[in-house]
Amino acid sequence: EVQLVESGGGLVKPGGSLRLSCAASGFTFNTYTMIWVRQPPGKGLEWVSSISSQSNYIYYADSLKGRFTISRDNAKNSVLLQMNNLRAEDTAVYYCAKARYGYYFDSWGQGTLVTVSS
């Protein structure tokens, strides 16, 4: 059974940093593109970042303006999201997802809440 478990969320002050982790199991992790998607409270879904299976291709939403960095550790079956210079508008539930063929987000974690507030 595929499992994706996010961790690392919490309350952080504006300008602060946070590092999210997603632990994966139940599939051959090093063959899948992994995704981060976020959802502000009461709002819709926003793609944040993608990383290909061997980290050759990394993409970010334009709105992030270089503040976030995605990485993965295939030996540990984990994907990370380093978030710097956080703003109130980054407040959201952050989901990790597995992307079949790189395009179909077919398994999702339960999400981790990031709250940016003073």
Place this chain on the structure above:
Amino acid sequence: DIQMTQSPSSLSASVGDRVTITCQASQDISNYLNWYQQKPGKAPKLLMYDASNLEIGVPSRFSGSGSGTYFTFTISSLQPEDIATYYCQQYENHFTFGPGTKVDIK
């Protein structure tokens, strides 16, 4: 960037009704479109991929069609467990989700 719109933003229908949601892309995305269902407090779930392909295990009352810039998603007979918000998502150029359509029971 490719923008996605959906209509309606919300709808209320009776059990057994046919429900249709439309999704439009700001430019031609061929059939590079997926549909997701999100129930309250839960993670999204992939229902359809490539505009018209049903994900394994998803009931056949769900269907999708379209290509280019105009797409539809249909629930042929609304069931109580279908109460959710439905999102379209393009993957022609990175990924963009539509704003969602909230489906309720009348």
